[in-house]
Amino acid sequence: MPYVNIKITNETVSREQKSQLIKGVTKLLVEVLNKKPETTFVVIDEVDLDNWGIGFDQVSELRKVPSD
Template identity: 70%
Template sequence: MPYINIKITDERVTNEQKQALIKGTTQLMVDVLNKDPKTTFVVIDEVNTDNWGIGFEQVTTLRQSSTPKRPG
């Protein structure tokens, strides 16, 4: 009974995108490991960007610093 946990940042992921992740991940388990989709569990955790870090920075800060500045 596979249990797959997908963690993504909570940045406007649509229900359709989540469904595609669930379907694609389940299909991968069927194709690669011959698992039964009826017993394959997929959980998607959406993590606030303040709670996700890369290197020494929060993703929130990284996203803000990578946003192009408009001439003012």
């Protein structure tokens, strides 16, 4: 019973894109590990930019466009 957790920032990821991720990951586990799709779980967690850090900074700060 595989469980895959995908974490992404909550920026403009459509329902269709999430569906493609779920289908693609499930297909990969079926093809590579011979897992049953009916017992394969894929969970997508969308993380707010303020709650995701790279180095010393929040992604919300890193994504700000510098003003000229």
